[in-house]
Structure formats: structure tokens, C-alpha cells
Amino acid sequence: MSEVVIFFIMASIALCAALGVVLARNPVHSALLLVTVLISIAVLFIIQDAQLLAAVQVIVYAGAIVVLFLFVIMLLGVDEEESLAEPVTAQRPVAIVLGLVVLAEVLFLAGHQWATGAQQSRGSLQAGDGGNVERVARSLFTDFLWPFEVTAVLLVAAVIGSVVLARRSNKPTIDDEVETL
Amino acid sequence: MIALQSLAAGDPLFAGGLDPTVVLILIIKTVAAFALLMVLVLFYIWFMRKVIADMQNRVGPARAGGRYGVLQTLADGVKLFFKEQSVPDGADPFVFRLAPYLSIIPAFVAFSIIPIGGEVSILGHTTYLQLADPAIGVLLLLATSGIGLYGVMLAGWSSGSKYPLLGSVRASAQLLSYEAAFGLAIVAVLLHSGTLSTRGIVDAQAWTSWDSFATSWYWTVAFVSFVIFLIAAIAETNHPPFDLVEAEQELVGGFVTEYTGIRFAMFFLAEFMNLITMSAIAVTLFLGGPSGPALGFLSATGTVNTWLMPMFWFFTKLLVLLFGTVWVRASLPRMRYDQLMDLGWKWLIEIAFLAVMVTAVVLVARNEAWNRFVVVPAAIGGAFCLLGILRLCIPRQSELIEEEV
Incomplete structure (x- = not known):
């Protein structure tokens, strides 16, 4: 019973905040509402007994990614008076069509289980032989070791790539030459 | 539930x-934990000011709450x-x-x-x-x-x-x-x-x-x-x-x-x-x-x-x-700000990483009953080698300045 109550409270908070993310004029307010969405989804994870997922959601998304969003917004000083004119004109109709497709997919999948599998996959994460954290760790480091390692390599490649892009080259650029002149 | x-x-x-007594205990515990943290903060600020005053040969807070100024933080808070x-x-x-x-x-x-x-x-x-x-x-x-x-x-x-x-x-x-x-x-x-x-x-x-x-x-x-x-x-x-x-x-x-x-x-x-x-x-x-x-x-x-x-x-x-x-x-x-970033990124993260790796090696060695007089020095030596290699890869401050000029 309490699960249902918590679900409806957190789900409505998440939906309202998600609308706010899109509609807020100020990018910092959008980022704050995004944090609200992420935290209410973390609560939904907790009532599904996925505690590790909830913690990771808050640590990684709320604690690091949105902080970086805010960091960029602050450093670049994006103002409320940002121009709302769209550079890509076809964007809006395409977005509406794609949004409707996604909505239809979600509504369809909500009633059918062939894509997500039956509900038994939830049982294996519940307490029993070790807690939720132990179970996630065991499946991550046994059955899903290969995808896990590949993801690690991908992340390292991304880090090295961004460092290379951000690094100033040793060759003097035109700006430098102008300065020396 | x-x-x-x-x-x-x-x-x-x-x-x-979950019965009413359990809920009551939870409420008591929450209030007690909050009160404890508040009292600890009040105490800590007073303690800090007194100890620093001692270290700098001053008296420190001495008015509110007796001659030791115990209530100074509370007075500041009320103000x-x-x-x-x-x-x-x-x-x-x-x-x-x-x-x-x-x-x-x-x-x-x-x-x-x-x-x-x-x-x-x-x-x-x-x-x-x-x-x-x-x-x-x-x-x-x-x-x-x-x-x-x-x-x-x-x-x-x-x-x-x-x-x-x-x-x-x-x-x-x-x-x-x-x-x-x-x-x-x-x-x-x-x-x-x-x-x-x-x-x-x-x-x-x-x-x-x-x-x-x-x-x-x-x-x-x-x-x-x-x-x-x-x-x-x-x-x-x-x-x-x-x-x-x-x-x-x-x-x-x-x-x-x-x-x-x-x-x-x-x-x-x-x-x-x-x-x-x-x-x-x-x-x-x-x-x-x-x-x-x-x-x-x-x-x-x-x-x-x-x-x-x-x-x-x-x-x-x-x-x-x-x-x-x-x-x-x-x-x-x-x-200084650059010292802070150097310490964090170039020293602490590296050493913490190596410490985790050494710990893992030592724990595996304990589980497998390997000879620890061989494994522990080998793990620590390996960590120092890795640290040395990493230090060699990081450009020194003087090199960075040359590059910018």
C-alpha cells in the first residue's frame, strides 16, 4: 500500500519537474528541476528495492553530471534573454513526430511484456543470497564482465580524446603571431 | 513497507x-541525532576558538557563559x-x-x-x-x-x-x-x-x-x-x-x-x-x-x-x-589554487588508486594463502614503480611555462 502511495507522490513530482525542465526560462532553474527529477526517480528505484541504482543515480547524475551542467552555465554566463529563434527550422515538427512515436512505444510496452521480459527478472535482485549491492556486483563481474570492460575502455577513450582536444598545440597559431607582432 | x-x-x-513504539523510537532517534549534531557544532566552534587562541597566546572567547566563554557560539547564533x-x-x-x-x-x-x-x-x-x-x-x-x-x-x-x-x-x-x-x-x-x-x-x-x-x-x-x-x-x-x-x-x-x-x-x-x-x-x-x-x-x-x-x-x-x-x-x-589542483589530481588520486590496487592484491593473497612476505613487498614495489612512471609522464612546472612562452 505504502509503495503505491510513494509511487504516485514521487511520480507526480518527477513529471511536474520534468515539464519544468523544458518550460523554465532560466537554464539554472531547468538544471535544478532536472536534479529534482533525478532524485524522485532515485526514490522510485528505492521502492523497487534497487538501492544501489538509487545511490548511483544520485551520486553520478545529480552529484556530478548536473553539477557540470551548472558549471558550464555559470562559466559561460547564459542569460535568461537567450534568443529563442531556432537555427534548424524543421526541428519542431520532427521533434513532435518523434515524441509521439516514443509515447506510443511506451504505452504499447506498458501493456506487453515481450520486449522487457516477464517480471521474474525483478525477483533475482531482491534480498536473499546477499543484498542488492552484492547481487549487482556478482552479475556485473561474472555474466556481464565483457560489456563492463568494453564500457570502461570506451570511457577511457573518451577521457583521452577530450584531453587531446582541450590541449593547446605547441605550434604557434595566427593569434600568437599577431600578439608577438 | x-x-x-x-x-x-x-x-x-x-x-x-512497524508498530507505534517503533515509530516513536525512530522519532526519538531522529531528534536526538539532530540535537547531538547541533550541540557538537556549538561545542566545536567554541573548542576551535579556544584552542587556536591558546596556540596564538590569546585568551579567546571569555565573556558569554562564564570565564571560559562556553556560550559564545550560542550568543553569536542568537545575534x-x-x-x-x-x-x-x-x-x-x-x-x-x-x-x-x-x-x-x-x-x-x-x-x-x-x-x-x-x-x-x-x-x-x-x-x-x-x-x-x-x-x-x-x-x-x-x-x-x-x-x-x-x-x-x-x-x-x-x-x-x-x-x-x-x-x-x-x-x-x-x-x-x-x-x-x-x-x-x-x-x-x-x-x-x-x-x-x-x-x-x-x-x-x-x-x-x-x-x-x-x-x-x-x-x-x-x-x-x-x-x-x-x-x-x-x-x-x-x-x-x-x-x-x-x-x-x-x-x-x-x-x-x-x-x-x-x-x-x-x-x-x-x-x-x-x-x-x-x-x-x-x-x-x-x-x-x-x-x-x-x-x-x-x-x-x-x-x-x-x-x-x-x-x-x-x-x-x-x-x-x-x-x-x-x-x-x-x-x-x-x-594557492594551482597547488590545490596539483595536490588533488597529480598526487592524491594516483596514490589512492595505487593503494586500492595494493589492497586488492594483498587481500587476494590472503584468500589464496600465498606467501605474504613475497606478495606484500612485490605489490608495494610494483605500486612505487607505477607511481614513478606516472610521475615521469606528468610534465614539470618549468616545462609547462616554457610551452606557454
Whole structure:
């Protein structure tokens, strides 16, 4: 019973905040509402007994990614008076069509289980032989070791790539030459 | 109810389901934990001012609350409470008012996972002397410190003025940088204990004999991580010598410049709450938490040995660490910003990583019963080799300057 109550409270908070993310004029307010969405989804994870997922959601998304969003917004000083004119004109109709497709997919999948599998996959994460954290760790480091390692390599490649892009080259650029002149 | 019970995990309080007494005990525990943290902050600020005054050959607070000035902090708090609060013209009013709460609430939530005593009996229910014992334990600390960052960031941004913004940009860069080293320092302990729950970590360091001080508490086996944890924890809480966020000479008051009255006080309260929580976490992870010798001549199940002695040991250890923070504050000058970043990225993260790897090797060797006189030196030697290679790869400061010219 309490699960249902918590679900409806957190789900409505998440939906309202998600609308706010899109509609807020100020990018910092959008980022704050995004944090609200992420935290209410973390609560939904907790009532599904996925505690590790909830913690990771808050640590990684709320604690690091949105902080970086805010960091960029602050450093670049994006103002409320940002121009709302769209550079890509076809964007809006395409977005509406794609949004409707996604909505239809979600509504369809909500009633059918062939894509997500039956509900038994939830049982294996519940307490029993070790807690939720132990179970996630065991499946991550046994059955899903290969995808896990590949993801690690991908992340390292991304880090090295961004460092290379951000690094100033040793060759003097035109700006430098102008300065020396 | 599934959710609540699995969150509370090991606490025997929920073994018999949820009845009104259990709810009452939960409320008592919450209020008691909050009051305790508040009193600790009041005490710590007084203690800090007195100790620093002693170190600098001054008297320190000596007016409010007798000749030792015990009530000075309370007097300051009351003064701040009744001061006028202002919101600057250029500020974002809602976020400006929200920011103090965003920093104070995570500070309290983080304290809820600290075990301050053993297993006790309240109103006929057995429970742990800690507010919550979630299975994700230490991860909750990382999550709350991530959320606490928003308070500082948004305070600086919403003030609508230059210095607070600079202060909060500094703060977020600093906190993000040290979070990595901080998390890695915790990992070494988690490898040893095999559990995330703070109660489980404390139980793994239980006191059996006088050797436990060195053999079962983790500060010896994970000494490198212990040192890194202490440095990173001070940096995470923005305390000297890492208090660049509010460097008066450079940034006026940093992110709190535009704040007045109780909102200003709330930021400081949060900062000291964080410092106390971090010290308490250090006690929990590395110094055995409430574990310590019991009074052998009294019954092992009596009030003294179940209630008082664990709390006595916990608070003694906490006091030692808190004295350490005051000592550091009194003796070390503030770091330069580039020194801060160098220390975090080029030293702490590397060494913490290597410490985790050495710990893993040693633990595997123990499980497989390999010869530890070969494995331990080999692991440490390998770590030093890796560190040397990494140091050679990092360009030296002189080279960087040449490159820029």
C-alpha cells in the first residue's frame, strides 16, 4: 500500500519537474528541476528495492553530471534573454513526430511484456543470497564482465580524446603571431 | 513497507514489523541525532576558538557563559538569528533563499549513518545506536556530499554578484576534484570489510583484545588511504588549508558575501556539521567507530558497557580528530589554487588508486594463502614503480611555462 502511495507522490513530482525542465526560462532553474527529477526517480528505484541504482543515480547524475551542467552555465554566463529563434527550422515538427512515436512505444510496452521480459527478472535482485549491492556486483563481474570492460575502455577513450582536444598545440597559431607582432 | 525495511537493512528495530513504539523510537532517534549534531557544532566552534587562541597566546572567547566563554557560539547564533536578512537586487530570489537549505539538509542526512554506539534496548526494542543503517551505507555519504555541493554553487550564482560567483566556481571545481580521491580512499576500507553498511564496517573492527587497536582497526592496514581520506575530507568540507572558497584576501567572503543573518549562519552551520560528519566517518571507517575495551569488572550486558563505553570511545576518537582539524587550521597557511589542483589530481588520486590496487592484491593473497612476505613487498614495489612512471609522464612546472612562452 505504502509503495503505491510513494509511487504516485514521487511520480507526480518527477513529471511536474520534468515539464519544468523544458518550460523554465532560466537554464539554472531547468538544471535544478532536472536534479529534482533525478532524485524522485532515485526514490522510485528505492521502492523497487534497487538501492544501489538509487545511490548511483544520485551520486553520478545529480552529484556530478548536473553539477557540470551548472558549471558550464555559470562559466559561460547564459542569460535568461537567450534568443529563442531556432537555427534548424524543421526541428519542431520532427521533434513532435518523434515524441509521439516514443509515447506510443511506451504505452504499447506498458501493456506487453515481450520486449522487457516477464517480471521474474525483478525477483533475482531482491534480498536473499546477499543484498542488492552484492547481487549487482556478482552479475556485473561474472555474466556481464565483457560489456563492463568494453564500457570502461570506451570511457577511457573518451577521457583521452577530450584531453587531446582541450590541449593547446605547441605550434604557434595566427593569434600568437599577431600578439608577438 | 518492503522499501523501508530494506533501507533499514540490518537494524533489529524492524525485525518485528512497524508498530507505534517503533515509530516513536525512530522519532526519538531522529531528534536526538539532530540535537547531538547541533550541540557538537556549538561545542566545536567554541573548542576551535579556544584552542587556536591558546596556540596564538590569546585568551579567546571569555565573556558569554562564564570565564571560559562556553556560550559564545550560542550568543553569536542568537545575534545572527535576529539580524535583518537582505536579498540583493541582482539576485535570483527563490534560489537565493533555497541555497542555505540545500547545504544544511545533506549535512544532517550524512550524519544519520554514523554508528555512535553499540546495540541497545529502548522501550523494549533492540536497536543500533545510529539513526539509519542502509545497505548502501557509505554511498549515502557520497550522495549527500554531491547534493551539498549545490548549496555552495547556487548560493554563489544566485547572489548575482562577481565575488560570490567566483567563489562558487572555485568551490565546485575543488569539490569535484577531491571527490575522486575521497571515494577511492573509502574503497580500500570497503575491500577489507566487504560491506557498504557502516554498521558492518564497525562490526568488522570489533574490539577483541588490546591488539585490536593495530590489527582489526583499518587505520593500520589501510594507512595510506587513511591519510588521503583525512586530506580529501578537509578539502571536501572547505576547511583550512583548503578554504579557497572563502579566501577573504581574494574573494571578500566567497559564496557567502551577499548573505546576512540566519541564512549566513546556516552556511556556517552546514560547514561545521560537514566537518564533524567527516571526522565521525573517519572514526567509523578507520578507527573502529564505537569499538574499544569495555570495563571488565562490570557486567557485559549492563547499562555502562552497552550504552556508555561505546559512546565514550566514539566521542574520544572524534575529539582527537577534531583537535587535529583545529591544529591544522591554526598552523597551515592557505594553499594557492594551482597547488590545490596539483595536490588533488597529480598526487592524491594516483596514490589512492595505487593503494586500492595494493589492497586488492594483498587481500587476494590472503584468500589464496600465498606467501605474504613475497606478495606484500612485490605489490608495494610494483605500486612505487607505477607511481614513478606516472610521475615521469606528468610534465614539470618549468616545462609547462616554457610551452606557454
